[in-house]
Amino acid sequence: MYSSDASLYRVPPRVVVTPREAGELPAVLGVCREAGVPLTMRGGGTSIAGNAVGPGVVVDVSRHLNRVLEIDPEAGTALVEPGIVQARLHREAAVHGLRFGPDPSTRTRATLGGMIGNNACGSRALGYGRTSDNVLGLDVVAGSGERLRLGDMPGAGVQSGALERLRGLVGEHLALVRTEFGRFGRQVSGYSLEHLLPENGFDVARALVGSEGTLALTLAARIRMVREPACRLLAVLGYGSMAEAADAVPAILPFGPVACEGLDSRITGVVRERRGPDAVPPLPRGSGWMLVELAGTEIGALRATAQRVVKESGCVDSMFVEDMALGDALWRIREDGSGLVARTPGGEQAHAGWEDSAVPPERLGEYLRELEALLVGYDLFGVPYGHFGDGCIHVRIDFPFGRDGADGTRVFRSFLNEAATLAARHGGTMSGEHGDGRARSELLPHMYSAEALALCSAVKDVFDPDDLLNPGIIVRPAAVDADLRPAQAVPLKRGLGLAFRDDRGDLSRAVHRCTGVGKCRADNTAAGGVMCPSYLATSEEKDSTRGRARVLQEVVNGKLGPDGWKSEALHDVLDLCLSCKGCASDCPTGIDMASYKAEALHRRYRRRLRPRSHYALGWLPRWTRLAAKAPAAIKIMNVAMRARALKPLVAWGAGIDRRRTLPAFAPVTFRRWFASRTSAQGRNGDVVLFVDSFTDAFSPDVGKATVKVLEHAGYRVSVTERPVCCGITWISTGQLDGARAQAGRTVRALLPHVRRGAKVVGMEPSCTGVLRSDAEELLGGADAAAAREVAAATRTLAELLAETPGWTPPDLSGVAGIAQPHCHHHAVMGWTKDAALLKEAGADVGRLGNCCGLAGNFGVEKGHHDVSVAVAEQQLLPAVRKAAENDVVLADGFSCRTQLRELSGRDGEHLAQLLARHLPESEG
Numbered sequence: 005m006y007s008s009d010a011s012l013y014r015v016p017p018r019v020v021v022t023p024r025e026a027g028e029l030p031a032v033l034g035v036c037r038e039a040g041v042p043l044t045m046r047g048g049g050t051s052i053a054g055n056a057v058g059p060g061v062v063v064d065v066s067r068h069l070n071r072v073l074e075i076d077p078e079a080g081t082a083l084v085e086p087g088i089v090q091a092r093l094h095r096e097a098a099v100h101g102l103r104f105g106p107d108p109s110t111r112t113r114a115t116l117g118g119m120i121g122n123n124a125c126g127s128r129a130l131g132y133g134r135t136s137d138n139v140l141g142l143d144v145v146a147g148s149g150e151r152l153r154l155g156d157m158p159g160a161g162v163q164s165g166a167l168e169r170l171r172g173l174v175g176e177h178l179a180l181v182r183t184e185f186g187r188f189g190r191q192v193s194g195y196s197l198e199h200l201l202p203e204n205g206f207d208v209a210r211a212l213v214g215s216e217g218t219l220a221l222t223l224a225a226r227i228r229m230v231r232e233p234a235c236r237l238l239a240v241l242g243y244g245s246m247a248e249a250a251d252a253v254p255a256i257l258p259f260g261p262v263a264c265e266g267l268d269s270r271i272t273g274v275v276r277e278r279r280g281p282d283a284v285p286p287l288p289r290g291s292g293w294m295l296v297e298l299a300g301t302e303i304g305a306l307r308a309t310a311q312r313v314v315k316e317s318g319c320v321d322s323m324f325v326e327d328m329a330l331g332d333a334l335w336r337i338r339e340d341g342s343g344l345v346a347r348t349p350g351g352e353q354a355h356a357g358w359e360d361s362a363v364p365p366e367r368l369g370e371y372l373r374e375l376e377a378l379l380v381g382y383d384l385f386g387v388p389y390g391h392f393g394d395g396c397i398h399v400r401i402d403f404p405f406g407r408d409g410a411d412g413t414r415v416f417r418s419f420l421n422e423a424a425t426l427a428a429r430h431g432g433t434m435s436g437e438h439g440d441g442r443a444r445s446e447l448l449p450h451m452y453s454a455e456a457l458a459l460c461s462a463v464k465d466v467f468d469p470d471d472l473l474n475p476g477i478i479v480r481p482a483a484v485d486a487d488l489r490p491a492q493a494v495p496l497k498r499g500l501g502l503a504f505r506d507d508r509g510d511l512s513r514a515v516h517r518c519t520g521v522g523k524c525r526a527d528n529t530a531a532g533g534v535m536c537p538s539y540l541a542t543s544e545e546k547d548s549t550r551g552r553a554r555v556l557q558e559v560v561n562g563k564l565g566p567d568g569w570k571s572e573a574l575h576d577v578l579d580l581c582l583s584c585k586g587c588a589s590d591c592p593t594g595i596d597m598a599s600y601k602a603e604a605l606h607r608r609y610r611r612r613l614r615p616r617s618h619y620a621l622g623w624l625p626r627w628t629r630l631a632a633k634a635p636a637a638i639k640i641m642n643v644a645m646r647a648r649a650l651k652p653l654v655a656w657g658a659g660i661d662r663r664r665t666l667p668a669f670a671p672v673t674f675r676r677w678f679a680s681r682t683s684a685q686g687r688n689g690d691v692v693l694f695v696d697s698f699t700d701a702f703s704p705d706v707g708k709a710t711v712k713v714l715e716h717a718g719y720r721v722s723v724t725e726r727p728v729c730c731g732i733t734w735i736s737t738g739q740l741d742g743a744r745a746q747a748g749r750t751v752r753a754l755l756p757h758v759r760r761g762a763k764v765v766g767m768e769p770s771c772t773g774v775l776r777s778d779a780e781e782l783l784g785g786a787d788a789a790a791a792r793e794v795a796a797a798t799r800t801l802a803e804l805l806a807e808t809p810g811w812t813p814p815d816l817s818g819v820a821g822i823a824q825p826h827c828h829h830h831a832v833m834g835w836t837k838d839a840a841l842l843k844e845a846g847a848d849v850g851r852l853g854n855c856c857g858l859a860g861n862f863g864v865e866k867g868h869h870d871v872s873v874a875v876a877e878q879q880l881l882p883a884v885r886k887a888a889e890n891d892v893v894l895a896d897g898f899s900c901r902t903q904l905r906e907l908s909g910r911d912g913e914h915l916a917q918l919l920a921r922h923l924p925e926s927e928g
Contacts, residue, residue: 005551005577006046006062010520012355013054013442014489017044017062024068026085026223030145033221036061036472037149044474045217047087047118049550050110050522052356053441054487055122055216058474063221066115067543072096073224080229081140081156086117086222091526102229105132108437109339112526117222122439123192123214127338130393131262131299134189134437136196136213138228144212144220147468155209156226167208169466174200177459184456190362190394190436194448194478195460216439217474219467233262233299237306238331241319242290246388247376248318249292251369253392255316256296259309263297264393265338271387274344275337278594282836285333288321294392295334338389343521343592345387345400351508352407353516354386354400355490357443358420361427362396362436371430372397378426382419396436405490417485424450445481489557490516496560501606501740502599502781503788512560515600517593518553524587524595525550529853529879532835534586534827537855541874542580549587549597552577556600569607578604580871582859583736584827585773589834598736599781605738614737617659621861622737625697625729625746631669632676632701632727638669661869667702667902674704678711678723686720688808690762692754693723694798696730696771698898709920710767710801716923717804717811722762724753730774731782736860740782747779751791764798767916769826769833769897770860772800777832800829801916802837814922817846819892822883824904824912826897827855838915847918849894854879856895858903876907884908892918 007016018041021032036043044058047066056062065087072093074083077100084093090111094103108114108126118124120142125134132138141155150166153159174181174197185191186198192214199210212220243249246268256264269291272284287293296313298306303326314322325331337344346354363371372388379386379401386401403419405412424434424447433451434444448457457479464471464479476482496512507513524536525548539548546552555577559568568574583598609618620627631638644650645666655662675695691714699707714721731746754764754775766772775798780791805811823842825835835851842849855875857863863872884893884904895901895912904912 005545005554006049006064007057008489008520008554009046009049009051009054009056010356010522011052011054011057011441011443012357012489013057013487014492015057015059015487017058017060019061021061021063022067023063023065026069029063029221029223030149030151032061032063033145033147033149037470040470040472042472042475045086045117045121045221047115047121048089048110048113048522048525049520049545050114050118051122051438051441052359053435053438053443055439055441055474055477056118057442064545065117070115075100075102075229077102080231081226082229083224083226084116085224086120087115090114090116090119097229101231103232104227105138105230106135110522112528113522116225116227120213120222120225121215121217123196123437125190125391125394125396125437127263127265127335127391128297129189129391130264132230136199136210139209139213139225140228141226142209142212142222143224144222146220147470147473152208152220154212155207157224166466170200170208170463171206173459173462173466174206180455180459184452187431188364188395190391190396191433192362192437193434193440193444194452194456195463197459197463214439216441216477218464218477218479219473221473234301235299235303235306236328236331237298237303237310238325238334239296239298239310239313240288240323240325240334241294241296241314241317242288242321243292243294243319244290246292247369247372249294250372250392252294252317252319253365253368253395255318256294256313257365257393259298259313261296261393262299263295265295265390266292266392267295267338267389268292268387271337271344271389278344279589280834284337285330286323288319288323290320294319295338340592343519343523346517346519346593348385348402350385351506352385352402353405353490353513354402355405356400356519357403357416358399358401358423359443360390360396360398360436360438361423361432361434362394363427363430363432365393365395367430367432368392368395368397371427371432374426375399375423378419378422382415384415384419391436394436395432403490405488406493406495412490413485413488416488420444420447420484421450427451440478442476442482442487443484445476445478446484448478448481492561493557494561500610501603503784505781506594511603514596515553515556515560517595518550518557519593520550521592522548522550523590523592524548528590532830532851532853533590534584534830534853534855535590536587537582537584537857537875537878538580538871540854540878541871546577547580549591549595552581552597552600553595556604569604574604580868582827582855582857582862582875584855584859585831586827586855589831599778602735602738602740606740609738615659616657617861617865618737618739620658620660621864622733622739624733628669628697628701629727632673635672635676638671642668655866659866660864661866663869664864665906669701670704672704674700674707675723675727677704677708683721684715686715686718688718689720690757690760691719691721691765691804692757692762693721694730694754694764694766694771694775695723695727696766696768699767700727703898703901703914706767706914706916709914709916710765712920712923713801713805713916714765717808722757724757726753728753730771730779732770732774733861735774735778744782747774747782747791748787750775751779751783751787751794754794755790758793758797762797763804764794765801765804766798767801767896767914769800769829772798773828773832800833800837802841803833805841806837813841813845814919814924815846816842816918816922819847819849819918820888821849821892821894822852822887823849823894824852824856824880824900826895826900827859829896849892852879852883856880856897856900856903858899860899863899863903872903873907876903880904881908884910894918
């Protein structure tokens with residue numbers, strides 16, 4: 005898990021340390037010095053240049069060294085430990101109206117220590133500067149073992165032999181430092197020695213920022229905080245191309261924007277394809293856009309400035325955004341850029357490497373055109389975007405690693421050297437904010453003289469004479485093409501379980517989608533996100549989507565041996581995966597860990613004895629069908645499952661936690677009720693209701709309410725002649741042969757209805773999700789084609805009602821409460837239609853993020869109870885405690901309602917039930 009970060013490199017460490025207090029860092033360094041073992045510091049592991057991987061000891065400060073030690077509102081400063089994530093710092097500082105100025109796109113998981121290591125900048129560096137501009141003091145231990153308190157830190161100013169040697173070294177090379185270092189704002193490559201000049205106050209703390217952990221270990225930092233502006237306005241400018249947008253930057257900068265970002269239609273096209281057409285807000289005409297953010301105290305003045313920006317910018321079209329919700333949607337597209345463009349339109353993996361070069365802004369347009377021409381010359385594809393106001397360009401490139409007949413490593417090395425020559429010719433830098441790392445340190449001779457690099461080496465020797473701290477970075481660099489992770493990938497074609505059609509049937513390609521951007525480590529639940537529930541509950545890297553993907557990469561590459569699928573390492577990382585599928589929508593690179601877990605379980609247990617829960621819970625639909633055939637026995641079964649004396653035996657036999665209660669069978673199944681009634685004629689056509697096992701056996705009232713709403717909307721409702729099952733419980737337990745059989749029967753049963761023009765409406769979100777996506781992955785040949793037909797006709801209730809002509813929802817103006825969307829609903833279908841329906845009906849319902857924690861069989865299985873409850877405590881349970889007694893708690897998922905009832909005593913309500921009980925009785 006720690007052998008890679010968000011870069012192309014794989015360097016397995018010997019030891020991973022997660023220190024619990026800052027005083028342990030000097031102790032760790034002391035051991036490394038004594039043993040002669042390298043030491044690499046790691047924060048969020050989001051480095052894209054290979055700055056946070058090393059062969060000796062890797063120190064992860066994010067787990068425990070993550071406190072805000074002090075906030076001084078009057079001085080506008082904060083004292084923090086290196087592992088504090090920027091977004092968490094913002095939450096704590098928000099009560100004082102403060103935030104840290106630089107805001108990289110990874111701020112929801114990037115640590116301040118990592119930002120200091122790389123001199124992170126982000127979109128708003130124009131307004132607030134780089135990290136180095138906002139660091140006031142550092143408490144560090146040098147590689148030599150010497151403790152240094154620098155700048156605004158208690159104990160600073162003590163005489164130090166290392167600092168005196170550094171002062172003398174810079175004094176001997178003043179002309180060199182003044183001419184080669186700090187030439188423009190985004191010159192992050194190499195060491196920032198310009199801060200050591202006498203006219204800059206010999207500021208060693210600022211000089212250490214951007215040294216990538218090669219000189220000293222950060223124990224604490226005092227940083228400058230800024231106040232949120234009273235008003236913001238986003239001007240979106242449209243251009244014919246990205247290069248034309250770049251040409252306009254010099255005309256825009258005099259207006260003082262706090263951000264000036266570029267993106268083009270290739271990124272927005274990916275967003276529409278992956279997340280639906282509604283995911284991209286309306287944009288001005290053009291193929292390239294500039295997002296220009298203005299901030300100030302008065303909105304009228306910002307509007308006037310924005311008008312002048314448009315006039316001077318040469319754009320072909322423009323729009324102003326004052327609604328920050330819309331603005332945030334645009335920024336999210338930009339911030340997810342590195343993940344969104346990790347696949348080319350042709351399906352190839354796009355890689356970091358030449359990721360964040362920068363040139364003076366006045367050279368940006370010309371540089372961008374030549375960079376695109378260089379890509380074409382190498383027959384490579386990349387989508388440039390980035391911090392145009394700073395002249396910084398991001399791009400992911402489809403280097404041909406692992407392609408038949410292609411020497412990807414040779415192409416990679418050759419391109420990087422030519423690209424470095426190009427950037428240097430424009431007066432630019434190899435790195436504009438992410439540091440040099442393993443990806444660019446070898447390229448530094450393209451931009452620095454031999455004398456300047458020798459000076460950097462001498463500075464390294466002052467702080468780290470034994471070259472133990474992050475060796476191979478900046479000074480005495482490792483080769484750019486050494487230890488490349490993608491070059492080690494081994495194709496693994498389908499042969500057992502799922503089709504992985506989006507990855508050409510190659511499971512290796514699928515798991516290597518993970519580039520390590522680490523969004524799964526961020527708490528995105530406040531914005532309705534789901535990924536990754538177990539990591540939020542445990543804070544363990546192994547419980548993140550990225551951690552799981554890294555171990556799966558080792559398995560498919562053969563690094564865990566021939567028994568990798570049966571290894572305890574793989575079991576450990578997958579055990580707490582809830583199969584929530586949140587990553588399938590929330591991960592910018594499109595990881596689908598629920599599918600990978602199903603495939604892994606399938607390979608581990610195929611033709612072998614399985615855990616008891618796989619038979620009890622995985623075959624649950626089979627047991628419900630048997631129970632339905634003997635309704636007289638249902639009451640006896642319900643009593644037996646709740647008998648205190650029998651509960652331990654039932655729990656053991658089913659492989660479930662004793663603290664869980666199995667759901668009670670309904671006295672009359674939904675199908676039996678439906679068969680006893682006469683269907684109404686429909687003016688709007690036919691609907692075939694997909695009767696899932698949960699609704700049929702446990703929640704028939706949901707089915708009855710759905711029929712009532714559909715008939716009110718003018719549909720004639722029918723069900724399949726025989727009971728069918730989508731196979732979700734077989735999928736989640738990795739019984740893919742059984743799932744395939746179940747899904748095949750279901751598709752064949754629904755297809756005649758679909759071909760007669762009926763829509764399929766699902767009531768249970770996980771089952772609806774299978775019909776919309778997983779069924780095609782399970783099936784082959786004609787069945788796969790049929791599954792595509794069924795998927796195209798399948799709707800959620802809200803989706804069907806939204807497209808029903810003339811239907812208006814009942815008046816819900818008196819309804820208030822919260823909604824817990826099912827994870828599969830969020831990930832596969834999206835919840836926007838549900839939200840729109842509730843808003844149109846007048847309901848005041850707030851959406852929760854994260855998973856409920858039960859997630860089908862997960863929370864019921866033995867060993868998962870505590871994590872299941874911890875997940876529920878992230879969002880659901882606190883929100884329920886705050887809700888008024890009469891507030892509605894919407895929960896379409898059967899597992900969500902079960903978790904809610906068990907842990908809070910509240911009953912959840914399906915959308916169909918809410919609508920049905922507000923319909924006029926005469927229409928019911």
